[in-house]
Amino acid sequence: MQRLRHLGALYATADSSAWGVLNEDFEWISLICSDLDWMWTQLRGSSDLQDPKRHLASWTYLMLHHRNYWKKLILRAGAHAAAQRDNLYDVQCFHRNILSQLHEHGSLVSPPPYETTQFPKEIFACMACEKRFPSRGGCGAHMFRSHGVFQTVRNLFDGTQCACCLKEFHSHGKLQGHLLRAEFCRRSLQRKGIHVAPVPGIGSISNGHLERAHDCVLPPLQAQGPLPAPGRRAEHDGYDLILFEELYTIMLDATGVEDCFQHLKLCIQGRVITWERLLLTLRALRDEATPADVEALPITKEAFHLLLGRLEDPHTWPFLTQDTVIFEGHWNRDVQDLAEYCCREADAADEHRLPDQVPRGFGCERYFLHLFSGRRRKGDFQFFFDRLRDTSDGILIHIISLDVVLSSAWGDLLKPSAREFWKDAIRRRLVAGLIGGPPCETWSQARERSVDAHGRAPRVLRTAEYPWGKEALRLRELLQLSVGNSLMGFQLEAVVALYCVGGIALTEHPAPPKAESSVSIWRTPILKLLLSLPGFELLHLAQGLWGAKSPKPTSLMVLNAPGIQQDLLQWQVTKDVPVQTSIGVDLAGGWSTAALKEYPPALNRALAQGLSKALRRCAVDETVQISQAFRTLIQKGQVIKGEWSKGLRVK
Structure with a gap:
């Protein structure tokens, strides 16, 4: 963004800019080309600008005649890129x-995805752990974390200034790098016998503070004053003198060549030393051994060099000949990698069906969440659920309708505190089930229809290739998309938490479109994985059969409620699906699909009855008790508000 602003300033001062010099800087030109391509990638969904590779004139026109607008475009591109990363x-x-x-x-067949990396030709390894590493830095980090071995140059400084050349480097890490590269300074300090306690180095908190305070602000500065005498350079000390x-x-003490080789190999095995330092030690032994030293050995000179050569051969140590390294598996992967894992896991689960987990049970007093419930109204899900209240079996169920319009504290599921509160309640088995339909406006196939009456229609925000959002969108669209993804992600996390504790869940969303090219949550890899697990089933219905004004094909993902x-x-x-469609704009000027966000009363009655039965079938665990603190937190945390409190009477 700074380079693009600078480019605009250069065009604004075109007569005085040194374009001949700039055009000779090919590296700078390649950076500017990539910056313009990045900017067009961010803006092509919300601007009429064309590809700068073919239509550069329109971009230069903005820089020449609309400099303020050019700056605003740069800010918009940066805001779009940041929002895409957040999403x-x-x-x-x-x-x-x-x-x-x-x-x-224990519900997955395969372990977490892992990485396989090809080792470089140069070998970096720890002889004690018999591990090879892809880089010298990785090997050094292992030696410090596992064995407490650090760079010897850290004993040569306790500040940020080199004591030999008197240059100020502003941070310990920069000074350490200088001494590793500047052999003259390193040898001179070693010759003077400097040996101080090492200060925190690269990666430490204190060094991070120093870099943030000074690094990239000032270059290394030459201090004034008399330089120390150079003196004679110290001898090379890279080898291990004890070894x-x-x-x-x-x-x-050798009694034979082969016996001597085995004793030498045993001496090296398990020693805390890197392969590089071992090679330096073996080569130093070969170079510094005088003819008199070799003659004192009970083996010949040829056997002496042969033994050292065998120890220097990587094939002597099998772990050094590995071509690839497999890193430990983890879940911190890109979305594409996790999606591919979900597809593989779903296929593996179909072939190797996992056994049902034994449910742990809930207390006699249970909570049930109605996510994204909207306004409280007669005929909604809670209206019917409350009327099914029955304590004859000793089980008391409280329903909580969660929506931001009902509670700004606990109903706003975009807040991390609210999300973690309800997920923790599920893990503690205080909440035994939930029902919810995450926002579907960004998934609706109605966006693919053209609306001619008023000349406006919402754009398609998702495609089969980009189910979580297209690459280029307007900022307002990107915000709407991010909210939908975040709320759907919370519901799926809560459903999985209920699966792990043996709870009940129902997720409602529009049925997948007939066209395979259209996007749907039911075609995403994460939903395919969940539907492959035992206890999950997918039901398809048309809400028009329960009183909706249009067919509204709907799919329900049901967990542990087989009789619903x-x-x-x-x-x-009714037995006949209505033929009326809810596409376009109604007489009031609103979208016709808005009315379909509320389930028809008959469907609410059926879902309340089926889920109530499933909740009562869950096993009873007397050890799970609702604490008074939890009740008080719900009552005083604005979870209960107005008419909503009728559904959560705590006795």
């Missing part, structure tokens, strides 16, 4: 949380 991060988080829960519950002496001692089909059939009000 993908939210999607990645709920995928990761769901897979992590299922993995801990050097032990190897030579073993050769002095009979209750749905019992409360069906």
Whole structure:
């Protein structure tokens, strides 16, 4: 963004800019080209600008004659890129949380995805742990974390200034890098016998503070004053002197070449030393051994060099000849990688069906959540659920309607505190079930229809290739998309938490369109994985059979409520699906699909009856008790508000 602003400033001062010099800077030109391509990628969904590779004139026109507007476009591109990253991060988080829960519950066939990396030709390894690493930095980090071995140059400084060349580097990490590269300074300090306690180095909190305060602000500065005398350079000390002496001692006591080799190999095995340092030690032993030292050995000179050569050969140590490294599996992967894992896991679950988990049970007093319930009204889900209240079996069920219009504290499921509160209540088995239909306006196939009456129609925000959002959108559309993804992610996380504790759940969403190219949540990999687990089933129905004004094909993902089909059939009000469609704009100027967000009363009655039966069938665990603190928190946390409190009477 700064380069693009600078480019606009260059065009604004075209007569005085050194374009000849700039055009010779090919690296800068390639960066500017990539920046313009990035900017067009962000704006092509909300602007008429064309690809700058083919229509650069329209971009230069803005920079020349509309500089303020050019700056606003840069800000919009940056805001779009940040919002896209936030959206993908939210999607990645709920995928990761769901897979992590299922993995801990033992419901997945495969382990977490892992990475396989090709080792470079140069070898970096720890001889003690017999592990090879892809880089010198990785090996050094392992040596410090596992064995407490750090770079020897850290004993040569306790500040941020080199004591040899008097340059100020502003941070410990930069000074450490300088001493690793500047052999003259390193050898001079070693020659002077400097040995101080090491200060926190690269990756430490204090070094991070120093870098944020000074790094990238000032370059290394040369201090004034007399430089120390250079003196004679110190000898190379990269080898291990103790190992050097032990190897030579073993050769002095050798009784045979092969026996000596085995003793040398045993001496090296398990020693805290890197492969690079071991090679330096073996080469130092070969180079510094005088003819008199070799003659003192009970083996010949040829055998002496042969033994050292065998120890230097990577094939002597089988772990050094590995071509690839497999990193430990984890769930912190890109959305695409997690989606591919879900597809593989769904196929594997179909072939190797996992056994049903033994439910742990709930207390005699249970809570049931109605997510995204909307306004309280006569004939809604809670209206019928309250009328099915029956304590003859000793089980008392409280229903809580959750929506931001009812409670700004606990009903706003975009707040991390509210989300974590309800998920924790599920994990503690205080909440035994839920029902909800996450926002479907960004998934609706009605967006694919053209509306000619008023000349306006919502755009398609998702495609089969990009089910979580297209790459280029308006900021307002991206916000709507992000809210839909976040709320759907919370409901799926809550459903999986109920699956792990043996609870009841029902998720409602429009049925998948007939066209395979159209997007639907039921075609996403994460839903395919959930539907492959035992206890989940997918039901298809038309809400028009229960009183909706249009067919409204709907799918229900039901967890642990197998008898709900009979209750749905019992409360069906008609045998004929209505032919009226709810597409376009109504007489009041609103979208016709808005009225379909509320379920018809007959459907609410059937769902309340079926889910109430399923809740009462759940096993009873007397150890689960509702604490008075939990009741008080719900009552005083604005969970109960107005007419809504009638559904949550705590006795």
